[in-house]
Amino acid sequence: MSNSRIIFHPKMFLSFLLVLALAISFGTAAFAATSAAATTxxxxxxxxxxxxxxxxxxxxxxxxxxxxxxxxxxxxxxxxxxxxxxxxxxxxxxxxxxxxxxxxxxxxxxxxxxxxxxxxxxxxxxxxxxxxxxxxxxxxxxxxxxxxxxxxxxxxxxxxxxxRAATAGGQVGIDTDAGKSKIGDSYFKWSMNYPTGLAQSYQSGTGDFIAFQDVKKNYYLSISVEEAKDPLTAKDQRDYLEGYIDDETVLNVKEITLPSGNFQTMVTKSSDGFYYEYRAIQANDRFYILMFGKSAKAASELTANKPLLDSFAPQFDAKNAALKDLSKVKDGVVTYMDADYGLTIQLPPEWEEGYEDGVSYYNGDASITFEITSLKAGDTLDAWVKRQTEAFNNRVADKYKEPTVVSDIVWNGVPAKLVKFSFTQDGTTWTDYYEIFAVKGAYKYDTGYTYDRDGESNQGDILGILQKSMKVDFANVEKTFGQVPDAADDIDQNKTVTKTSKKYGYSVTVPEEWTTSGMDMERDTATFDAAGFNFVIVMEKGSTMQGYPEMMEKAYTSSGIWKVDSRTNETFAGESAVKMTLSPIVTSTAGGKITAYLVEKNGGIYLIQAAVSDASATDFNLKRIEEAFKSFKFNG
Incomplete structure (x- = not known):
């Protein structure tokens, strides 16, 4: 569950990797572009x-x-x-x-x-x-x-x-209840006749998307709802509908007028023998898309389902006893439950469940994460928090962070620590990250809340939910989970490892946490990653130094992002080398620095490069980068 490459929570520093992404795309990518064409x-x-x-x-x-x-x-x-x-x-x-x-x-x-x-x-x-x-x-x-x-x-x-690419859940029935003949959503304000013969096959966490299908999968129905406060013209709505069409032929486009409003419609045919009718309408500051599919021989067969589609309306009558409410939003919140984690949390409908492994929720740039890992023998809550705060201070430059704030709280009935980390990448846009650390029995519980300080997320409300109404069944966790190691517990920041490439004739000593298990050093590119910077070694066979530095300088600067600060002749690893240093142009706010050495040896050119963001340019990080440069040597 924890990131094995860094010892603080990975979601805290997502934005710090942007400069490095640019460095790799316009640095090593430019270098690699000069290589011979791949076999694929x-x-x-x-x-x-x-x-x-x-x-x-x-x-x-x-x-x-x-x-x-x-x-x-x-x-x-x-x-x-x-x-x-x-x-x-x-x-x-x-x-x-x-x-x-x-x-x-x-x-x-x-x-x-x-x-x-x-x-x-x-x-x-x-x-x-x-x-x-x-x-x-x-x-x-x-x-x-x-x-x-x-x-x-x-x-x-x-x-x-x-x-070029090599390749050019069970159904849930709708409980009809006694006398229910319509379905709808009270929060998203829509309703329609009961889709007889179809069963609910999927519903998103907030209910903004719901799908139905028959047992034989010959029929399909879905309703999608998106926010749309700005007025959309008929053309805008049709353009939006086209975004839903994938590998389908459009057979008919028209506007229809029903008692519930004007709908933009499209009839399409897919290659798998399905005919679809799409309907869209804007109402209630939302955009509703109704999609009906049917395995058929002709589009005319869709008309048999016209009464069902015509019954759709962007409205919900709470007084109608025949209308079954499928809404997941109750009393202004959505209740999320995870049986494995014994977790229950209620969030505003603007939040959505995350897609990755583990537990996470998102609202724009704001996110909530929850992780459980095993408590090592002899470890304590205070020691855990100390490791995290030390890692943060080691890896974020003073100018780009605020002092951490540690508070004692009670979370789910157990003593816990609430730690506030605040950091910026560009000195202007700040991110606040609150992390709740708790220990109970054999496990550590890590709850994180990240948001942009200038964003729309309500800090107080979400923190209150995490501290007071987020519930964890500790007994269920102890029953469900066995050993769940936290890889971060085993990281020694001072431990180094020597990596050797026999094929390309070099070795380099780097911090162990920069490496990954099974790392292949016999490739022409070796990349060592850490939060906010990376260290890259590339070897291009068949190239010479003649004209190469000039070509590289052009490759770096052609992006319009980087400028060359210096280019000098140096000795590197006992060989003649060209050293280049680069920084972003004035219009870039993120800052950063690239240091690269070019060496001609063994019938080719070696590029040894480090790229670090200003926010990560701490004495701790810069020292380790410099030591990695000095450790590089050619073998034989």
């Missing part, structure tokens, strides 16, 4: 900001135009699906699972900067968003699928190079 099928995708044209290996197609927002470049999701070829699975209209190959799967969700690559948490510079019905994702998402990206500010051109 490669694809080159080109787009331009504001342009609706994309070319894939020179073949043009139409896409939603890329754009920039707050310094982040967004591209349409179709770049990853149609361009790279990743298979898309959409859950709850928000969670996107992109399968590139049997060994590479990426999960993202709208409203969240958190992504997962084969289950490993990563951070996007911004959350995916829906624009005019099209899903737009940060350009960084392409890198999660193994692609290299480049953006030329002067021409606004985006180039993505990568390998």
């Amino acid at each position: 099928t490669q694809v080159v995708i080109k787009l331009k900001l504001g342009s609706g044209q994309m070319t894939v290996d020179g073949v043009a197609s139409t896409v939603q135009p890329p754009f920039q927002q707050k310094g982040v470049t967004f591209i349409p999701l179709s770049v990853l699906t149609k361009g790279i070829g990743a298979q898309l699975q959409l859950t709850d209209n928000k969670k996107m699972t992109l399968t590139h190959s049997a060994s590479l799967k990426v999960v993202m969700a709208t409203g969240s900067k958190t992504a997962y690559v084969n289950g490993v948490q990563k951070t996007l510079p911004a959350a995916p968003v829906v624009v005019k019905g099209f899903m737009m994702v940060p350009l960084r998402a392409a890198e999660l699928l193994g692609a290299k990206v480049a953006f030329t500010a002067s021409t606004k051109e985006i180039v993505i190079k990568g390998a």
Whole structure:
């Protein structure tokens, strides 16, 4: 449950990794781009900001135009699906699972900067968003699928190079109760006739998406509700509907008028023999999308279900005894329960359940996490808290943090510590992270609440919920769980390990916590990660130093993000080398520094590079980076 690479809570420092993401994408990616083509099928995708044209290996197609927002470049999701070829699975209209190959799967969700690559948490510079019905994702998402990206500010051109993808719960019945003939949701304010013959197959945590299906899976019905306070024109609504269509042929588009309002409709046919009718209406500051699918031979067969679809209305009559309320929002809150953890928590409906393993909840940039790990013999609550606060201070520069505040509280009837960590990446935007530490029996309980200080999350209300109304069944935990080691307990910050590459003839000594188990040093690229910085070694066979530093300088600076501060001739690991130092241009607020050495040896060029954000440039971190540089040596 705990991150084995750092000894403080990983969600505290998501934003600190952004500078490093840029460093790798425009540093090592540029270096690797000069290598010979890989054995896998490669694809080159080109787009331009504001342009609706994309070319894939020179073949043009139409896409939603890329754009920039707050310094982040967004591209349409179709770049990853149609361009790279990743298979898309959409859950709850928000969670996107992109399968590139049997060994590479990426999960993202709208409203969240958190992504997962084969289950490993990563951070996007911004959350995916829906624009005019099209899903737009940060350009960084392409890198999660193994692609290299480049953006030329002067021409606004985006180039993505990568390998083409290798691959171009039980049902719950609706309790009809006596006399119930309609269903609806009192919170989201909709109702419709009871869908006879269909059973509820899924409902999101808040109830903003609900689906029904028959036993033979020949029929499908779903209702999706999204916030939409700004008026949407008929065209806006149709554009939004098109975002739901995947591998379907549009057969008919029209507006219909019913007693409940004007609906935009689309009839489509999919390749699997299903015909769908989509209906959309804006009301109650929300956008409602009704989707009905049927295995049929012709679209005309959908008309048999017209009475059911016509019965849908964006309203809920609480006085109607025949109307069954399916809402998950009761008395203004949603109750989440996790039987394994013995956990019950009630949250406002703006919060949603997380998708990753463990327990988590999200509301925009705010998040709540809950973890249970085993208590090691001799460990105590005070010692645990001390380790966490020391790690925070070691890894966050003074200018980018505020003093931690530790308070004694009672949580679920046991003594606990409430610790407030506050930090910033750019000196302007601050993040507050409250962490509740508790020990009961054989286990440690870690509850975290993270939010942007300038965000909309109500700090007091959520802290009150976590401290007072969040319930954990300790007896159930003791019964359910066995040994759940906290990998962070075994991390020795001062322990180092020497990693050797026999194929490329070098060795380097780094802190053990920078490494991962099974790390392959026989690849041409070795990456050592830590919170807020990384250390990378790349070897490119067949290259010489002639013109190489100039090429690298151009590669670094072409992104429009980095500038070269110095380029000098040095001795590194006993060899002649070119040393380059870079920092962000003035318009970048995150800061940071890249230090890179280029050495020609063994029939190729070695790049040894460290990239660190200003927020992570502590004496503790800088000393370890410098020691890693000094430890590098060529073998034989």
